[in-house]
Amino acid sequence: MHIDLNCDLGEGALHDAELMPLITSANIACGAHAGNLETMTRTLELARLHGTAVGAHPGYPDPENFGRKELRLSAYEIGEEVAGQIFILRELAGLQQMELHHIKPHGALYNQAARDPVIAAAIAGAVYKTNPALALYGLADSELITAGKARGLATAREIFADRRYRPDGSLVPRSQPDALIEDPAEACAQTLRLIRSGIADTVCLHGDGPHAVEFALALRQALSDAGIEIKRFTP
Template identity: 40%
Template sequence: MRIDLNCDMGESFGVYTLGHDEAAMPYVTSVNVACGFHASDPVNIVKTIRKAKKYNLAIGAHPSFPDLVGFGRRVMAASPDEIFADAAYQIGALMGICKTEGLTLQHVKPHGALYNMAEKDSNVAAAIAKAIKSVDPNLYMVCSCGSKMVEGAKAVGVKYVEEAFADRAYTKEGTLVPRRQEGAVIHDPKAVAGRVLTIIKTGKVNAIDGTEVALKPQTICVHGDTPGAVDMIKEIRTRLVQEGIELSPFGI
């Protein structure tokens, strides 16, 4: 049994430092690098990719709506053509910078509101999938487990993996509980590690209302920018290794 641990990174820009990228990198297997639309800038993208190279991590693009002020978490009334263009632009930028370091881009994972919209709307998901396939058909699309994202990826014919979140609560429908709702983020490292282990071994998780929800992920998202994030990632990795679960990028 094996699993990938992915983490959003490279979200610093200008004089602002966000997250604990290098401290978290030794404990994950894949990173999703911000492309400049919700966070980051060219210099920080290069720095992040070089750090990922140092730790031999698989690299993904983390495209979003063009929303620096709202950190990409605000819904935008973008057309499928606009979503396609914005995603293709960001994926191409990450791919180009990876090539300057002799690296290959592994995957694409939408960020924030774009991810949440794609999770529920197969047209949004298909627009992202079309952008991925147009830039490089070898790229994987990271999709929320059992969501409309999977439908969009299948319809377009793009490779995909399904993802579960370590520290985020789920609704009974299997979607993420909105961050503004109490209990949306789980902060106890041991509880989160146990939850991740249960998801991997049983393919199920308890939703916020106690309902059992089916999840069968090939990758688990951990966060590197929340309080105590690095300690939580360490706890998750330690628990999985103790249980004999292999940690490696899904693209291998």
């Protein structure tokens, strides 16, 4: 058994250099919710150094709210926004002789796409238009995974190590006090349970938490102890 370990990077946190060698896929902020050309370039360089797969992490153009507030954009506008952000990172990656591996929406856009088939289809369409060989990362058993499959994209079903879930499989909103898991042991136990349930291709560990490196090390050890290999997602 194997699993991909991904992390959201290039968002202004202080742990990117320490986290990069511990993960297999990096989701790089594309300058909308966070980041800029300099941070994108620096994160790509780190990924190339450690052989980490790179993907675009497009979000709503709302840095004041870190892309975690739902914006009232049409499906067309969302598609154009996502495609534009992918294009920017793709061009920067090309300058370093690197190719994008996947796309994973960020924040409010990710959560909306998980439940709204129209938004999910707009994102899947933007990914397909940019490069149909790109994998689409989305919440396991969500509308985004369904839309990606409908477009013929490779899809990676994502679970979260450090977020709590509602009974319906959606994430507990960050506005609620129990949304985040702060105990590494609890995060590892949840991750192993979800992997063993057969719903996961990739595990997300957020890179902006104060204990992100500690969580990553604990998670890698727990996966190793369970006989689960950590390797990048391949369809």
